[in-house]
Amino acid sequence: MDKIFDFIINMPNRLRLTLILLLITINYIAEFLVKRSVLKVYRRTESAEEAMHKLRIYNQYILAILQIVTIVPVQFLVVKYFMRYAKIGRIIFMILVPFVFLMIVNVGQLLIINKTYKRIRGTTESLFNQIRDIASTLLLILVPIGVIGTVSSFADGLDIKSEALEGIIAAATPITMMFLFNLTLPFLYPKLLKAVPLGDENLRELLDQLFAKAGMKRAQLYQWPTKAKKVANALVVGLIKPKVFISDYFLENAEPSQVEAIIAHEVGHLKHKHLLKRLLYIVAGLCELFIVGYLLEWYENHTGQEINLYLGIAILLVPFLLYISLGLLQYYRKQEKQADEFVLKIGVHPEVLISALLKLGRLNHMVPKLKKLDERFQTHPSMARRIEQIEKISGFKYELEL
Ligand SMILES: [Zn+2]
Known part of the structure; x- marks a missing residue:
């Protein structure tokens, strides 16, 4: 080496x-x-x-x-x-x-x-805009890592006598930074997406009612320009004051009732506090990592036996990486199912929800069905699976037009 x-x-x-x-x-x-x-x-x-x-x-x-x-x-x-x-x-x-x-x-x-x-x-879409998108995506991943690295390295520099306290600070620093970073997202996203408040007043009224039905304070609604890149999507960010974003390519091509169904799904994420739960899922993983690391060190110090380096790394990293990759994806898909369930519960007709999902898929040029193994690596269940789940919950049978 x-x-x-x-x-x-x-x-x-x-x-x-x-x-x-x-x-x-x-x-x-x-x-x-x-x-x-x-x-x-x-x-x-x-x-x-x-x-x-x-x-x-x-x-x-x-x-x-x-x-x-x-x-x-x-x-x-x-x-x-x-x-x-x-x-x-x-x-x-x-x-x-x-x-x-x-x-x-x-x-x-x-x-x-x-x-x-x-x-x-x-x-x-122009080449310039596509390159700009690549740059901002990379920065959105790398800058938080850098900031967490910087703060952690300064925390490392502190002269702390207690080993346990040092361990707790080492674990608490990235976790605190992650929460802080999440709090900045609602301010960052409108700028990154070049989003503006949702223009259509009738639609806004329709969507605001969803929050009332869910018994929640209503979130700010935005639209972002995606017609040139043909992206049909909706998303929600923000742990405290959430913001909901709808792509204008979807707005342009969908019926108001279909937009309502898709936004009801986002309201479902908010109602179930999915964003916070995702963060807590990751925090739990980090805590596990620090605790196992601490235990390994404790074992070595108390038995005087050294654990083989590769075995140590395997014990430390394999469960953590599985938990943070496949485990997290499975958790995401479970939340998607819950959000779809919420749409039906709030009174959207299953046929409308299914047609909205199919439209979303068509506009994005997605195949409805995925191979079983491929499905495991996605954040969302395939359209076919989602429709199957909606039919199962509602007892409604959708007539697929071929
Ligand atoms: Zn979702």
Whole structure:
């Protein structure tokens, strides 16, 4: 291990640069192959849904993983230039390097797939806006990590005598920062999405009634421009004063009753306090991580036996990673089901809800049905599964028009 590290530190700069370029190129080649395969599906089926389904599968299971896998060696290759700086340098390294690398990879991949994507989906979004979206998504992930890293490293610098107290501070810092970050989201989102208050007054009145029916204070309603990128969606952010966002592409293409059904679903998330519960789910995972880490250390100190490094890492990380990935996704899907149930409970007709979901799927060019294994890796159940659940709860049978 040390030998490899020495080699990386001392390798000639030309080799270093070549390796970095190679890692970037691997990502580009993968996107080329994806483009070819997606086009093939599109030509064979003439279905935008099938082509987009293929693209999502590749994006989620190959391209995203390839990016994560290639970023690790890139970090190692450039770490040399940051070693001389103190803490702040290291934190900049943790954010800036992934940001620059991921921008180069993602913008390049966008340029490769863009024409094909636009042709299949008929979108018209400008390249500039798409790049801006990539940058803001990356920053939204990397900046919180950097801020948590910075605050944690300052907490580390405090001279605390008690080991237990030190452990508690180490766990409490990221958790507190996560809550604080969540509190900033309602202010960040309108700017990020370029959202404006919902314009249609009749619709606003209709939607406001949903909050009254749910026995809740009404949330602010926004619309955000997505016609150029053809995104039909609604979402809710904010733990304390929540805001509900509806994409104008959906508003333009859906009946008011369908918009009502989709917003009732978001109200269901609020009524069940789903956002807070998601955060608590993650906090519980972090607490587990710190407690197991603490126990492992305690075991070593009290028995004098050293736990094998790899075994220790496995005990510490495997359950945590499963809990935070597949477990969290399963928890999300359970909440989606609950939110759909709430829509029916509040008096929306099952037929309206089902037609709204189908419209959402059609506008986004989604296939209604997913493979069972694929379904496990999604935040939302497939449309087919959601419709099945709605039919089961309501006893209503939807006549699918083919
Ligand atoms: Zn939902």
